[in-house]
Amino acid sequence: MQLFVLNIDKKLILPVLLVFFSFFYLSAQSGFRLISDKDYHTVKFRLISNLIVLPVEINGVELSFILDTGVNRPILFDLTSADSLKLENTETIYIRGLGEGEAIKAYRTRGNVMKVRGGVVNENEDLYLILDQYINFAPRLGIPIHGIIGFELFRDFVVEINYSRKRIRFYRPGTYKHKKCRRCETLPLDIIHNKPYLKADVDLNGRKGVEVKLLIDSGSSDALWIFEKENEGLITPKKHFEDFLGRGLSGSIYGDRARVEKLKIGKFELPETKVAFPDSISIQHLQNLNERDGSLGAEVLRRFNVTFDYHGKKITLRKNRYFKEAFKYNMSGIELQHNGIRVVKELESGIRRGQSGNSGNEGVSIRLDRLLKYTLHPAFEIAEIRQGSPAFLAGLRTGDVILSVNGKSTYRYSLPEVTEMLNVKEGKKIRLEVDRKDKVLKFSFELKKML
Incomplete structure (x- = not known):
């Protein structure tokens, strides 16, 4: 096992999620190429918290990667939902990033097959695997994120990103024609x-x-x-x-x-x-x-x-259509994350049918029942709360699990939707019901515009 020590410009800025690595080349790569004979390949992406999330397949297993112009090598950091992924030819490296702590252990693995939604492939890719449980985007984005990919795709193609249509195209270099337009x-x-x-x-x-x-x-x-x-x-x-x-x-x-x-x-x-x-x-x-x-x-x-x-x-x-949107700061002071699951008890209607007991008047009797249903949903936990913010002054603290916002049960919504509820407009009154160590508490505050 060979040992390398790398200094890496790496920030997992959560909730801001600023991410960039700095790896130097250790060996030559075959590079990415288009599988078909066409001049470009189009991939639809998800846009979550301003980040581009691409479907990427590694050694036959489909994962989700953030497209990051600031990362030099593909990075894997959350394989809990991809246990069948096989990685071979590994060696240990140590990574130092931003913050006050020590370098962390990572693994370099060679010779992997990497595909971007079937149309772009690299058959000899080096990957870097970080097993630190704190390096995980999923809780703050609300969906599984397994890694980051960047420079090699931009090196091997002309990359056209359409944020409006949530579409990205990879063009063969030399085939792309730059267009002139007023905008x-x-x-x-x-x-x-x-x-x-x-x-x-x-x-x-x-x-x-x-x-x-x-x-x-x-x-x-x-x-x-x-x-x-x-x-x-x-x-x-x-x-x-x-x-x-x-x-x-x-x-x-x-x-x-x-x-x-x-x-x-x-x-x-x-x-x-x-x-x-x-x-x-x-x-x-x-x-x-x-x-x-x-x-x-x-x-x-x-x-x-x-x-x-x-x-x-x-x-x-x-x-594009987002150009004139105002830049908004978090007005509540709350940053949310998924942290585990909670059991939600719901009532649902059920119908029972049976034959009438009167033999002289045959028919069907119908009775409506109210049945209890138990379902599992992600718990929306306060991960960070800004000192002096409206939520902090109201008494909310990190670790509180938000059950409802203004009477709306949070389990019916996604993480981005709940976050938006907490930042609607200045002066909006927010009423929260939270679970704090198995006690249900109620809080209220008004949103305050920062700066």
């Missing part, structure tokens, strides 16, 4: 250490047009991250609030949340864009820190239909 703009793309970067401008602290170089990170559900650099005018605005930004491989990540007055990408302008400033301790192990000023996440990217052309070193943005 589009093609910008230069820098590829550094296998990651895409572009330049943008921000209006910040009264200064207009401050140039920033940003990693494009489709694996982050947040909008914008900026690293504080006082000599460049990149300073946290006075109007901000402290927050838990997520959990990295090596521990929790904290920082400040604020807004930039304007984010400008080419000719496109996005006013009042959300921004996070991670603290220095959280990013102390971040590689190539001097090569960029922050990251551009999927909450901005989904406002465009995007074409990545790594070969031509350019990116094309076309604004």
